[in-house]
Amino acid sequence: MATVTVDQAKLVLNTFAVIFQNNLVSKDFVTWKKFDGEMNDRNGLTVVEQVTPDYSTSFTTNGVADLTSGVQDTTFGSEQYKIDQTINSSMGWGDFVKIRDIGDARESEALKAAALRLATDIDAYILKYLALASNWQMGDGDTKVSTWDHIASGYTRLKQMGVDDDLTAILSYDDWQALGSTVLNNNASLSDVGGGFFRQGMTGNVAGIPSVFTQQLPAFTVGTRVATGTTVTNQPSTPAVSYASVAISGAPGQYLTSTIALDGQSGSVTLKDGEIFTIAGIYAYDNRAKKQQSYLQQFRVVGDFTASSGAFASVRIYPAIIESGVFQTIVNTNGSDTYDGLAVTHLGASGATLHPRIMVNKAAVQMSTADLIMPAEGTGSRVNLSQIPMSVRMWKHSDFNTGAHSIRFDVALKANVAAKGRNRVVRINGGTQFT
Numbered sequence: 127m128a129t130v131t132v133d134q135a136k137l138v139l140n141t142f143a144v145i146f147q148n149n150l151v152s153k154d155f156v157t158w159k160k161f162d163g164e165m166n167d168r169n170g171l172t173v174v175e176q177v178t179p180d181y182s183t184s185f186t187t188n189g190v191a192d193l194t195s196g197v198q199d200t201t202f203g204s205e206q207y208k209i210d211q212t213i214n215s216s217m218g219w220g221d222f223v224k225i226r227d228i229g230d231a232r233e234s235e236a237l238k239a240a241a242l243r244l245a246t247d248i249d250a251y252i253l254k255y256l257a258l259a260s261n262w263q264m265g266d267g268d269t270k271v272s273t274w275d276h277i278a279s280g281y282t283r284l285k286q287m288g289v290d291d292d293l294t295a296i297l298s299y300d301d302w303q304a305l306g307s308t309v310l311n312n313n314a315s316l317s318d319v320g321g322g323f324f325r326q327g328m329t330g331n332v333a334g335i336p337s338v339f340t341q342q343l344p345a346f347t348v349g350t351r352v353a354t355g356t357t358v359t360n361q362p363s364t365p366a367v368s369y370a371s372v373a374i375s376g377a378p379g380q381y382l383t384s385t386i387a388l389d390g391q392s393g394s395v396t397l398k399d400g401e402i403f404t405i406a407g408i409y410a411y412d413n414r415a416k417k418q419q420s421y422l423q424q425f426r427v428v429g430d431f432t433a434s435s436g437a438f439a440s441v442r443i444y445p446a447i448i449e450s451g452v453f454q455t456i457v458n459t460n461g462s463d464t465y466d467g468l469a470v471t472h473l474g475a476s477g478a479t480l481h482p483r484i485m486v487n488k489a490a491v492q493m494s495t496a497d498l499i500m501p502a503e504g505t506g507s508r509v510n511l512s513q514i515p516m517s518v519r520m521w522k523h524s525d526f527n528t529g530a531h532s533i534r535f536d537v538a539l540k541a542n543v544a545a546k547g548r549n550r551v552v553r554i555n556g557g558t559q560f561t
Contacts, residue, residue: 136507136509138237138520139507139508139509139518139520139535140509141237142237142240142241142518142520142535143241143509143511143518145237145238145241145242145245146241146242146244146245146511146518146535147245147511147512147513147514149241149242149245149246150245150248150249150514151245151249151338151340152248152249152252152253152256153513153514154294154488155252155253155256155294155296155338155486155488155491156252156256156486156488156490156491156492156493156541157488157489157491157492157493157544158492158493158495158514158515158516159207159492159493159494159495159515160494160495160496160497160515160516160517161173161207161209161494161495161496162496170208170209170210170211171208171209171210171496172206172207172208172209172378173206173207173208173209173494174204174205174206174207174375175204175205175206175207175545176202176203176204177202177203177204177205177373177381177545177546178202179200179201179202179203198452199370201369201370201373202373203369203373203374203375203381203382203545204373204374204375204381204545205375205378205379205380205381205542205544205545206375206376206377206378206379206380206542207378207492207494207540207542208378208494208540208542209494209495209496209538209539209540210540211538211539211540212498212536212537212538213244213247213248213251213536213537213539214244214534214535214536215240215241215243215244215247215534215535216240216532216533216534216535240535241535244535244537246342248537248539249340249342250342250344251541252491252493252541253296253340253342253343253344253484254343254344255491255541255543256296256484256486256490256491256541256551257296257343257344257346257482257483257484257553258344258346258399258400258482259400259490259491259543259547259548259551260426260484260490260548260549260551260552260553261402261424261425261426261444261445261548261549262283262287262402262424262549262551262552262553263402263424263473263482263552263553263555263560264276264279264280264283264552264553264554264555264559264560265279265553265554265555265556265557265558265559265560266555266556266557266558266559266560267402267473267474267480267481267482267553267555267557267560268474268478268479268480268481268555268557269555269556269557270298270300270301270304270555270556271297271298271301271304271305271483271554271555271556272301272304272305272556273305273308273556274308274332274333276554276555276556277295277332277333277335277337277485277554278333279554279559280295280484280485280552280554281293281333281335281485283552284485284487284550284552286412286419287549287550288413288414288549289487289549289550290487291487292487292488292489293335293336293485293486293487294335294336294337294338294485294486294488295332295335295336295337295338295483295484295485295554296337296338296340296343296483296484296485296486297332297337297338297339297340297343297483298339298340298341298343298481298483299339299340299341301339301483302339305332308332308333309330309331309332309337335485343481343482343483343484344481344482345479345480345481346398346400346479346480346481346482347398347477347478347479347480348398348401348472348473348474348475348476348477348478348479348480349395349396349397349398349401349430349431349476349477350394350395350396350476350477351391351395351396351397351472351476352391352395352472352475352476353471353472353473353474353475353476354469354470354471354472355390355391356388356389356390356391356469356470356472357388357389357390357466357467357468357469357470358386358387358388358405358465358466358467358468358470359387359388359389359437359466360387360465360466361387361439362387364463364465365384365385365386365387365447365465366447366448366449366458366462366463366465367384367446367447367448368448368451369382369446369448369451369452369453371384372384372446372448373453375545378542378543379428379542379543380428380442381545381546382444382445382446382453382455382545382546383428383442383443383444383445383446384442384443384446384447385440385441385442385443386425386440386441386443386447387437387438387439387440387441388437388438388441388470389436389437389438390436390437390470391433391436391437392435392436393435393436394432394433394434394435395432395433395436396430396431396432396433397427397430397431397432397433397438397441398427398430399427399428399429399430400426400427401426401427401472401473401474402424402425402426402427402472402473402553402560403424403425403427403470403471403472403473404422404423404424404425404470404471404560404561405422405423405425405465405468405469405470406422406460406468406469406470406471407422407458407459407460407468408422408423408447408456408457408458408459408460408468409421409422409423409456409457409459410422410423410424410455410456410457411423411454411455411456411457413452413453413454418457418459421561422561423445423455423456424560425443425444425445426443426444426548427441427442427443428442428443428444429442444548445548445549449462471561473560481555482553482554482555483553483554483555484551484552484553484554485551485552485554486550486551486552487550487551489544489547489550490543490544490547490548490550490551491541491542491543491544491547491551492541492542492543492544492547493514493516493539493540493541493542494539494540494541494542495514495515495516495517495537495538495539496538497517497519497538498517498519498536498537498538500519501521501523503523505521505522505523506519506520506521506522507519507520508520516537516539517537518535518536518537519535519536519537520533520534520535521533521534521535521536
């Protein structure tokens with residue numbers, strides 16, 4: 127069998143990295159950050175980052191504000207980002223040793239297939255995370271997007287949340303057909319670089335929003351809880367909290383989350399991470415304009431929960447129910463501290479499978495990456511990607527006892543919602559608006 131030199135190994139790895147990176151369509155939908163330190167298969171890294179405090183202002187006529195009672199407290203929040211996941215693709219050793227020059231590398235179907243599989247699977251992972259990150263749903267959660275208004279409703283909601291531009295709508299091909307002439311093709315596909323083997327990137331715009339059409343959006347099956355008929359329970363106390371009590375994230379994705387008790391069912395029922403519900407009379411609040419919004423606050427379930435007797439004692443939700451202060455999230459039109467018995471409406475019937483599309487701001491989700499350690503046995507090499515801060519490790523290994531040869535390509539990354547990221551992405555569908 128031919129010997130593969132170090133230079134040839136670098137050639138293979140570099141070509142794999144180019145093909146992988148240029149086919150990773152979702153790389154432009156999220157923010158990427160590489161953390162210091164190497165990761166192995168056991169030492170998942172957790173990093174804590176600070177959330178900037180906010181302050182309120184006051185207007186005083188014929189004088190200055192009286193601060194006798196003191197100044198505002200400064201509350202720094204924090205969110206956790208974790209890297210505990212590796213994603214791998216591999217190929218046969220026989221295919222590897224056939225790659226002797228740049229022409230072979232560009233033409234190798236095995237190399238292309240391994241790189242494409244890694245790119246498509248990471249795309250699917252990122253898109254599923256994005257689709258379920260938000261607490262906002264426009265439409266019914268399942269019907270295809272078919273009108274200008276369906277797209278515009280997502281844009282409007284993000285603007286109501288104070289989200290800047292740099293938005294992308296991620297839709298299905300069913301939506302592309304349903305939208306018809308509303309789709310404006312702009313031919314902004316990925317450049318032909320590195321061998322001419324590429325998946326399509328930006329394919330058009332709708333309502334002025336750059337749009338991507340894909341078959342990789344997830345199907346999401348909700349829990350077995352009923353859609354209506356459940357209520358808030360004031361146990362152990364009112365679910366309203368202060369910002370200071372929820373500013374420090376206890377785990378990745380838990381910044382500005384709190385817990386709530388729900389009751390009204392019997393038997394064993396479940397709630398799934400990513401579900402959305404509303405509470406009667408609990409409206410969203412605009413912190414910038416200091417006013418109640420015209421729509422109910424939508425809450426996202428954070429984590430999976432099971433109730434053996436129909437009562438969920440402590441469901442974690444985003445956003446936390448905060449009734450006052452600079453980080454106020456809701457207005458309770460039922461009266462302050464009145465929550466016991468309020469009707470809860472869940473998105474989707476019991477066990478329903480939803481198909482959310484999304485509109486996202488790039489800052490909503492952070493892809494955290496780190497270098498994987500070099501192997502103690504076998505031959506390893508690592509290359510940094512040029513377009514995103516991530517590295518690919520190639521590891522060649524031979525088993526003396528069996529004579530088997532193998533080669534693998536690995537990356538370390540984890541999707542993490544940014545501290546205020548859930549408000550920077552919205553799920554969009556057609557059908558009747560969920561309230």
